[in-house]
Amino acid sequence: MHHVLSCDQFSRTSLEQLFVLTDEMRVDGKKFSTSLAGKIVATIFYEPSTRTRLSFEAAVSRLGGSIISTENAKEMSSAIKGESLLDTIRVIDGYCDAIVLRHSDSTAAVDGASVSLVPIINAGSGSGEHPTQALLDAYTIYKYKNNIDGLSIAVLGDLRFGRTVHSLVKLLSLYDDITIYGLSRDVIALPDEYVTYLSQKGVSYIPCRSLADLPQDIDVLYHTRTQTERFKNTDLKIEEFIINQSVMKNFSAHTILMHPLPRRNEISFDLDDDKRSVFFQQSHFGMYVRMSLLHNILAGS
Numbered sequence: 213m214h215h216v217l218s219c220d221q222f223s224r225t226s227l228e229q230l231f232v233l234t235d236e237m238r239v240d241g242k243k244f245s246t247s248l249a250g251k252i253v254a255t256i257f258y259e260p261s262t263r264t265r266l267s268f269e270a271a272v273s274r275l276g277g278s279i280i281s282t283e284n285a286k287e288m289s290s291a292i293k294g295e296s297l298l299d300t301i302r303v304i305d306g307y308c309d310a311i312v313l314r315h316s317d318s319t320a321a322v323d324g325a326s327v328s329l330v331p332i333i334n335a336g337s338g339s340g341e342h343p344t345q346a347l348l349d350a351y352t353i354y355k356y357k358n359n360i361d362g363l364s365i366a367v368l369g370d371l372r373f374g375r376t377v378h379s380l381v382k383l384l385s386l387y388d389d390i391t392i393y394g395l396s397r398d399v400i401a402l403p404d405e406y407v408t409y410l411s412q413k414g415v416s417y418i419p420c421r422s423l424a425d426l427p428q429d430i431d432v433l434y435h436t437r438t439q440t441e442r443f444k445n446t447d448l449k450i451e452e453f454i455i456n457q458s459v460m461k462n463f464s465a466h467t468i469l470m471h472p473l474p475r476r477n478e479i480s481f482d483l484d485d486d487k488r489s490v491f492f493q494q495s496h497f498g499m500y501v502r503m504s505l506l507h508n509i510l511a512g513s
């Protein structure tokens with residue numbers, strides 16, 4: 213059993229072993245083309261997804277496995293008839309070798325794992341965590357910066373409901389001499405539990421309220437979309453920090469611009485050809501990182 217529920221589970225060693233395997237997957241993926249032969253992976257998504265579901269499904273296919281899927285489980289599974297998540301997991305675990313689960317409830321993956329006979333991979337749990345996104349984010353930083361120790365990284369946007377940020381800051385805390393700047397509006401600031409977590413891990417966390425508060429030579433800008441779907445007050449309007457060409461002029465040639473995607477207007481399209489914009493490459497890396505993860509869980513290593 214090898215559930216992937218939270219970034220708490222990873223050590224620096226396990227993360228770096230995954231990076232090495234991901235390099236191998238990128239260079240010589242064909243070598244692994246039968247590593248999941250005979251295995252079935254279920255992708256069960258109660259919330260919409262482009263990248264996570266399709267990259268997991270591409271990863272399974274590239275490793276020679278098979279997929280069973282429900283891409284809109286909220287309406288197209290028996291959840292619509294009132295079946296509980298746990299009953300659904302108890303049924304599906306008899307059909308497959310692993311379950312990739314996305315759900316609007318922040319405890320869904322942990323709850324699912326408590327009853328599942330096969331590994332559960334958290335593909336995004338409400339406003340909790342999105343560990344496999346953070347794995348590919350950390351891999352992207354590692355590839356562009358050659359090292360993660362000593363980096364300064366700004367997380368921007370929705371730090372309260374943005375599950376990718378919650379998972380990423382946990383992985384960054386595995387490294388030495390990290391400084392994290394958190395730029396958000398007050399109402400969507402990083403929750404105290406993560407601020408405390410970082411403090412306990414010795415990470416310097418600096419809350420910011422303006423783009424001008426960020427150092428010009430910062431290593432990474434990691435922007436995120438405002439998660440309006442999580443707001444109880446649907447009238448709440450949040451003024452976003454827009455990153456465009458004139459903003460990026462203030463940052464160094466070595467500052468990389470990341471985003472888990474989807475973006476709306478928080479990163480201007482006029483930056484897509486800027487060599488510092490790495491968000492599409494980041495997304496492409498996701499498939500290889502997920503291949504590595506699935507190989508480790510289902511094929512052994």
Ligand code: CP
Nearest residue numbers: 261262263264472473
């Ligand atoms: N980054 C991410 O989780 O994207 P999707 O919602 O498209 O899977």
